[in-house]
Amino acid sequence: MSVTNLEALLRPNSLAIIGASREETSVSAMLMKNLLASRFLGPVLPVSGVQEAIFGILSYPSIGSLPLTPDLAVVCSPVGQAPQILDQLGQAGVRAAILMDPGYSALDARVRAELDEGILAAVRRHGIRVLGPESIGLIIPNIGVNASLSRVGAREGRVAFVTQSDSLFESVLDWAKANNVGFSHCISLGRQLDVDFSSVLDYLGSDPATKSILLYVETIQDARRFMSAARASARNKPILVIRPRRLPCSIRQVASGLSETRVDRIYDAAFRRAGMVRVNDIDSLFEGARTLANYKPLRGSHLAIVTNGQSIGLLASDILEDGGGTLAAIDEDIQARLEEILGPERCSDNPVTLPATAGADIYEQTLGTLLKSKDVGCVLVIHVPFQGVDSTAVAQAVAQMAKTTRCLILAAWLGEETMREAKPIFDEAGIPVFDRPGKAVHAYLHMLAYRRTQQILMQTPDSLPTDFFPDTERAERIIRAALDQDRSRLTEEEARDVLEAYGVPVVPTRICTSAAEAVGAAAEIGYPVALKIRSPQIEHPYAVGGLALDLTTPDLVFEAAANMAARVHAQVPNAYIEGFTVQKMGRRHGAHELIISAFTDPTFGPVIAFGHGGVAAAVIDDQSMTLPPLNMSLARELMRGTRIYRLLQGSPRHPGADLDDICLALIQVSQMLIDLPHIQALEINPLFADDRGVLALGARITIAEPTIAGPQRLAIRPYPRELEECARLKDGAKVLLRPIRPEDAVAHLEFIHRLSEEDLRLRFFGLVQHFVLDDMPKFTQIDYDREMAFIATRTVDGKPETLGVVRTSTKPDNSVAEFAIIVRSDMKGTGLGSLLFEKMIRYCKSRGTKYLEGQTLPHNKAMIGLAKRFGFTVTHNYDEEVVLMRLCLWEWEPQA
Numbered sequence: 065m066s067v068t069n070l071e072a073l074l075r076p077n078s079l080a081i082i083g084a085s086r087e088e089t090s091v092s093a094m095l096m097k098n099l100l101a102s103r104f105l106g107p108v109l110p111v112s113g114v115q116e117a118i119f120g121i122l123s124y125p126s127i128g129s130l131p132l133t134p135d136l137a138v139v140c141s142p143v144g145q146a147p148q149i150l151d152q153l154g155q156a157g158v159r160a161a162i163l164m165d166p167g168y169s170a171l172d173a174r175v176r177a178e179l180d181e182g183i184l185a186a187v188r189r190h191g192i193r194v195l196g197p198e199s200i201g202l203i204i205p206n207i208g209v210n211a212s213l214s215r216v217g218a219r220e221g222r223v224a225f226v227t228q229s230d231s232l233f234e235s236v237l238d239w240a241k242a243n244n245v246g247f248s249h250c251i252s253l254g255r256q257l258d259v260d261f262s263s264v265l266d267y268l269g270s271d272p273a274t275k276s277i278l279l280y281v282e283t284i285q286d287a288r289r290f291m292s293a294a295r296a297s298a299r300n301k302p303i304l305v306i307r308p309r310r311l312p313c314s315i316r317q318v319a320s321g322l323s324e325t326r327v328d329r330i331y332d333a334a335f336r337r338a339g340m341v342r343v344n345d346i347d348s349l350f351e352g353a354r355t356l357a358n359y360k361p362l363r364g365s366h367l368a369i370v371t372n373g374q375s376i377g378l379l380a381s382d383i384l385e386d387g388g389g390t391l392a393a394i395d396e397d398i399q400a401r402l403e404e405i406l407g408p409e410r411c412s413d414n415p416v417t418l419p420a421t422a423g424a425d426i427y428e429q430t431l432g433t434l435l436k437s438k439d440v441g442c443v444l445v446i447h448v449p450f451q452g453v454d455s456t457a458v459a460q461a462v463a464q465m466a467k468t469t470r471c472l473i474l475a476a477w478l479g480e481e482t483m484r485e486a487k488p489i490f491d492e493a494g495i496p497v498f499d500r501p502g503k504a505v506h507a508y509l510h511m512l513a514y515r516r517t518q519q520i521l522m523q524t525p526d527s528l529p530t531d532f533f534p535d536t537e538r539a540e541r542i543i544r545a546a547l548d549q550d551r552s553r554l555t556e557e558e559a560r561d562v563l564e565a566y567g568v569p570v571v572p573t574r575i576c577t578s579a580a581e582a583v584g585a586a587a588e589i590g591y592p593v594a595l596k597i598r599s600p601q602i603e604h605p606y607a608v609g610g611l612a613l614d615l616t617t618p619d620l621v622f623e624a625a626a627n628m629a630a631r632v633h634a635q636v637p638n639a640y641i642e643g644f645t646v647q648k649m650g651r652r653h654g655a656h657e658l659i660i661s662a663f664t665d666p667t668f669g670p671v672i673a674f675g676h677g678g679v680a681a682a683v684i685d686d687q688s689m690t691l692p693p694l695n696m697s698l699a700r701e702l703m704r705g706t707r708i709y710r711l712l713q714g715s716p717r718h719p720g721a722d723l724d725d726i727c728l729a730l731i732q733v734s735q736m737l738i739d740l741p742h743i744q745a746l747e748i749n750p751l752f753a754d755d756r757g758v759l760a761l762g763a764r765i766t767i768a769e770p771t772i773a774g775p776q777r778l779a780i781r782p783y784p785r786e787l788e789e790c791a792r793l794k795d796g797a798k799v800l801l802r803p804i805r806p807e808d809a810v811a812h813l814e815f816i817h818r819l820s821e822e823d824l825r826l827r828f829f830g831l832v833q834h835f836v837l838d839d840m841p842k843f844t845q846i847d848y849d850r851e852m853a854f855i856a857t858r859t860v861d862g863k864p865e866t867l868g869v870v871r872t873s874t875k876p877d878n879s880v881a882e883f884a885i886i887v888r889s890d891m892k893g894t895g896l897g898s899l900l901f902e903k904m905i906r907y908c909k910s911r912g913t914k915y916l917e918g919q920t921l922p923h924n925k926a927m928i929g930l931a932k933r934f935g936f937t938v939t940h941n942y943d944e945e946v947v948l949m950r951l952c953l954w955e956w957e958p959q960a
Contacts, residue, residue, distance in 0.1 A: 066289070066876030069193045070267045073160035073259065074249060075207060076135035077106045080158070082127065082149055083141030083165075084110035084118045091164050092118075092140035094213050095201065102217070103208035109134055133157040138211050143168045143197050144175075147182030154190025162211060163196035168255065180257055187258050199254030200230045203237075205247055206273055212252065221246020223353050224268045226261065227280035228253050236280075236346060245350055248274040262289040266876045269297030276353045279305040279340075281331070287668045287779035291338055291691075292849045293876070298339030299521060299842075302356035302514050305340045306349050307331055322665065330665050333689040334779065337698075339517040341510055351503050352510035355474070355496040362515055363471055364441030366392035367508055368434055369415035371446035371501075372422050372453075376478070377415030380446060380501040387509040391415075392439040401433045420450045424461035431465045431473075442472045442508060446501050447486075449479040459486035463493035472511075476504040520701055522841040532567040532732060536739045539565040543742045543767055552766060556598070556645055559763040562740075563748070566732045570760045577643035579625035583618045585646040592616045592649040595624050597632050601639040606679065608635045614649060621646075647761065656712060656721055657750035658758075659687070660733055664744050669777040670737040674730060676708045677750040692734040693782040695806055699727035699734075712753065725757040738782045741770035781848040787907065791856075794895040799867060801903050804853040808866065809840035811857070815866035820889040826924045827886045850874055854903050856887075856896055867891050870900040874913060881908050883918045885927070897930055902958070905934060909953045916951040 079099065084092045092110075096119055099108055109130055110123040117123055124130050127137075127149075137158050139149055143165040153161055163183075171179065179197075187194055195202065201212030205220040216237040225247055227233050233252045240247070248271065251264060261284065268274045277297065284290045297303060309328045322330075335342050341356075343349050367389055371377035381391055391414045394402075402416060405426065416434060418426055427445070434443060445462050449455050459477065466473045475490055475497040477483045483499050490497040498504040539562045546554055554562065560570045574585035575598070586593045597610030605611045609631040612624040625644055632639060659677030664670055668691060675687030688705030690698065703709045703726065714720025729751065737743060745766040752759045775782050788802040804812070816835050819827075846853055851874065856867040868887035874880070883904060887897045908916050916936075920927045922945060931938055931949040935956055939948045 066263050066293075067266045068877045068879075069159040069191060070259070070263060072135040072158075073162075073193050073195060074202070074204065074251075074264075074267055074271075076160070076209065078109070078132060078134040078136070079104070079106065079209070079211065080109040080111055080127070080130060080134040080137045081118070082111045082137055082139045082153075084112040084115070084123055085140070086115055086118055090140070091166065091213065095138060095140060095164065095211060096121075098210040098212060098214065098217065102210040104210075105208065107132065107134075127152045127156050127158075130156070135159060136211070137161045138164055138201070140164050143171075144179065146179065146197065147186050150183060150186035150192060150194065151189070154186060154192045158192060160193040161195070162199055162201055163194060163254070164199065164201060164213070165197065168197040180255075183257055193263075194258040195251070196254035197257070198230075200233055200252045202252065203247065203250040212250070214250075216241055218250050219244075219246040221248060222273065222275035223247050223278060223350075224249040224251070224271070224274045224276070225278045225280075226251045226253065226264050226268075228256070228282045229280055232280050232346075236349075239346055240350065243350065245354065256285060260285060260290075262286060262293040262876075265290075265293040265297045265303075269293070269300050274301065276302045276304070276356050278349055278353050279303065281305055281307045282311055284331075284334075284667055287334070288781065288849060289876075291334065291779050292847050294338035294340060295521065295847055296850060298517065302353070303338075303340040304349055304352050304356070304510070305335050305342050306344070306346070307335075307342070322663075327665070329687075329689050330668055330671055333671070334668055334691060336517060336520070337691050337780070339521040341513045341517060343510065347503065348506055348510065351496075351498065351507040352514075355507040355511055356514055362441045362511060364392070364439060365512055365515070366390050366439050366441050367505075368392045368394070368437070368440045368443045369446065370418065370427070370430055370434065370443060371415055371448070372418040372420050372450070373446065373448035373478075374415075374417040376446055376448060376501055377417055380444065380476075380505050381415055383502050383505045384509070387506065389505070389509055389512060392437065392441065394434070395437050395439070398433060398437045402430065405429045405433065420448070421453055422458075423453065424457040427458050428461040428465060431462065435465070435469050435471050440471065442474065442511070444474045444476065444501070444504055444508065446476045446504075447478065447482070449482045455479070455482040456485050456489070459489045463489050463495060466493050466495050474498070474504050474508060476501040520698070522845065532728065534567065534732070534735060534739065535565040539736070539740055543740060546767060547742065547769065552768060554765040554767060556762050559765045560760075562736070562765060563760055563763055566736050568729055568732050568748070568760050569758060570762065572648040573762070574646045575643065576646055579622050579629075579644070582625050582644045582646050583621050586615065586621045587618065589646065589648045593621065594647045594649055595621060595628065596645040596647070597628055598642040598645055599632070599636075599639045600642070601636060602632070605632075608632055652752050652754050652756070652759070654718065655752040655754040655759075656708065658708070658726070658753050659747065659749040660730060660751055661748070662733060662737055662743070662746040664777075668779045669772075670743075672702070672730065672734060672737070674702050675706045681749060691779050692737050693778070693780065694731050694734040696724070696727050696731070697806075699730040702730065703727070714755075719755040721753040722755055722757045726753050729758050729760075738775060738778065741772070741774040741777060742767045744768050784848055787854075789903070791899050793899075794893075797858075797894075799856045799858050799896070799899075801854055801856055801899060803848065804844050804846065804855050804869065806841070806845045808855065808857075808864070809837060809844045811864045811866045812844055812855075812869075813837055813840050815869070815888060818888055818890070819886065823886060823889050826921055826927070827884065850876070852904070852907060854900055854907070856900055868896050868900050870904045872904060872908060872916070874908075874911075878911065878913050880915045880917055881913045883916055885930075892926075897926075898933075901930060901934060905951065905953070905956060906958065909956060913953055916953055918949045919946045920949065921945070922947055 081092055087093055110118040110121055112123040113125050137153050139161055146163055203210050203212050203218045205218050210217055214234055214237050218237055268277050343352055369377050369380055394414050447458055473495055475495050477486045487497055542558050542561055557575050563570050572589045576582040576585050592614045595612045597605045610628055615621045615624055657678035659675055659681050661673045670692055671689055672692055673687045673689045676684045686707045688702050690702045712721040747764045748760045784803055791799055791801050853869055853871040855869045857864055870885040872881040872883045936949040936951045941948055
């Protein structure tokens with residue numbers, strides 16, 4: 065349902081209070097006082113079966129007696145009556161409701177479950193949107209709505225705050241009032257039976273009154289919807305999120321067997337993948353939001369600090385370094401100019417220290433010079449008030465400089481009085497100002513994090529170092545055979561076969577039942593070899609002496625097997641020894657031991673982890689996590705999140721590992737999780753990596769019958785390979801129709817460059833522009849759950865060539881998809897446009913979309929004719945000079 069009827073909830077023109085009362089301690093009385101104290105201009109309609117008037121406002125005995133249909137109803141009646149009240153509201157045409165009664169948490173689990181089903185049934189019947197239960201309401205300051213239980217209220221601003229926590233709702237509003245922070249929306253989600261983070265993000269992401277979004281998240285219910293909504297919104301505006309690492313007991317008890325630390329890392333990975341910036345405290349949440357709301361793109365990732373207090377500047381640089389930031393390197397010619405301004409006796413390195421008595425002219429000259437340095441991406445000006453210095457004049461000089469440069473300037477003004485005088489000056493100039501240097505540095509670090517997340521969202525991924533063609537059928541046969549035997553784990557041999565089927569290099573291995581067979585196997589694969597005991601009761605053979613390495617002769621293999629069997633029998637008497645595993649020694653001198661693992665999280669589905677491997681992997685605890693699917697860029701980003709990544713890059717004395725080969729192994733594991741939904745957990749440890757590539761000694765794979773279809777269990781929909789199809793043009797030439805991929809960026813740019821100016825003008829409604837490669841991610845990196853772009857492609861001289869594209873963007877509730885289509889100018893008349901158009905229509909109909917809509921210019925006769933041929937209703941909008949095209953998909957049938 066997503067954004068359906070959310071306008072009524074988040075921008076209502078009229079409100080009704082159901083269960084209104086004058087009783088001072090009642091929820092409705094507190095709510096009415098807040099509403100009456102706000103400047104809401106629409107009607108407020110109390111519904112009370114007892115009192116004729118509530119605080120001087122005439123009340124109504126029932127919902128049916130209301131003189132008009134309110135947009136929003138705030139239900140203060142006992143929560144047990146919610147289903148019946150929602151039914152009455154839905155029948156009256158009310159589109160949104162808030163359930164405010166705090167008695168929900170006191171109900172036992174069975175009663176709560178029945179109540180939840182009743183509320184959801186009303187939502188399904190009437191399409192009414194419900195916030196809560198257990199919500200303490202919402203505040204929309206720019207229209208004067210305070211439909212909340214907050215004692216503080218909120219001033220108008222451009223920041224939206226959405227929270228699961230009632231206590232944090234009040235705490236944040238208290239903090240914001242003291243710090244003069246304003247809001248576009250403050251929303252308490254409560255139980256999230258209907259309106260949840262996904263719905264609100266979809267609305268706020270396109271809300272012009274909101275410049276940045278703050279979230280307090282404890283749990284996510286529908287991971288795929290959340291990721292789609294968050295990724296879409298994060299492309300438009302900054303999203304900062306705070307989440308406690310420890311959760312309330314009531315939530316922890318329903319969590320999986322994963323540790324709290326691991327669950328938190330999964331959420332962290334999801335936030336990064338969605339393009340959100342995570343912060344750790346309320347101060348950071350708002351300082352980051354205030355900075356990002358006035359966001360100027362950073363020219364680089366290095367910070368320059370200017371201050372009239374040397375010690376303060378040095379402490380700020382320490383905070384920067386601790387947070388992973390870097391001081392800018394000042395060019396020699398810039399340093400020379402700074403020495404002319406400040407005097408040769410002063411250090412002109414970064415931080416740049418001014419005299420304590422420096423006035424506005426010194427600040428202005430220094431700042432103007434520093435801004436010319438190529439390495440400076442942002443400047444932090446720290447001012448300490450000293451006797452005889454006009455701090456206000458200094459602030460005016462800094463503000464004036466900010467208006468003349470594209471470089472972002474931050475300010476830290478120490479001293480309560482000087483800060484109070486300077487803040488209006490900086491606010492008018494759009495300069496974020498802080499009362500402590502540490503806050504300013506942390507805000508800058510949040511900007512770096514935001515810049516990085518945007519790069520991840522929009523970057524063009526590298527091509528695979530080599531194409532790999534997984535033998536999915538072979539892997540499926542192996543897993544099915546094991547499941548038919550009621551096994552939940554593959555044998556070592558089966559696990560290696562699955563890795564081989566997906567192209568992961570594995571060490572030559574033989575399975576033997578006796579010491580004599582082990583000797584023969586060693587001779588077959590070549591010495592030296594490793595010998596390992598095989599027993600279903602022994603998960604880690606090395607822990608019980610069941611592993612021997614570097615065996616170089618038949619006698620050593622036979623002796624090791626005999627001794628190993630005796631030793632294991634003594635330590636684990638109940639162990640059934642099936643035999644031995646003989647492997648070619650895969651150890652490479654100087655190779656790094658890595659681990660690639662995957663497991664299934666109950667919320668986000670499959671998760672991939674990468675890091676430092678070997679027997680000490682758990683102790684070293686150097687792992688980074690991400691969500692599949694992966695491409696080369698995302699795989700490398702996963703590697704960057706570990707400490708071992710620096711070692712993998714090599715040094716002057718040690719060659720670096722083949723990073724592309726490691727990325728490919730991660731992609732191969734990602735593809736396994738997509739193709740093989742039976743895999744519940746996987747671990748490759750160790751995975752050797754050096755300049756010759758990667759080599760796996762083996763893997764442990766846990767399996768089970770899937771409860772959710774393969775791609776559906778992923779939080780992010782993978783590339784839908786099943787939608788690929790071959791087609792023929794009128795001249796018999798073959799083309800491939802398939803969904804667009806991020807890797808198509810270069811070919812797509814070439815496609816656009818081969819379009820005529822007239823075609824570009826018709827496609828972009830006259831806004832012809834010159835596209836470069838950096839523009840391509842917005843065309844090629846799409847969310848397959850929300851968007852679709854089918855391209856027609858063929859290979860010419862070994863290079864892919866894009867011939868045409870048709871796109872749709874679907875509303876979150878799947879009611880309407882808007883389309884656009886363009887074919888390369890030299891391909892017109894080949895029938896390609898019809899092939900692409902029909903494919904998109906078939907796709908939208910298959911996913912249950914109701915209508916397909918589009919617009920074109922009146923003189924685009926070819927597009928209008930194509931639409932009519934496929935059954936679109938075509939109407940002219942003469943006011944806006946466009947032609948509207950609309951197709952009812954449930955009535956559409958393919959042409960014979």
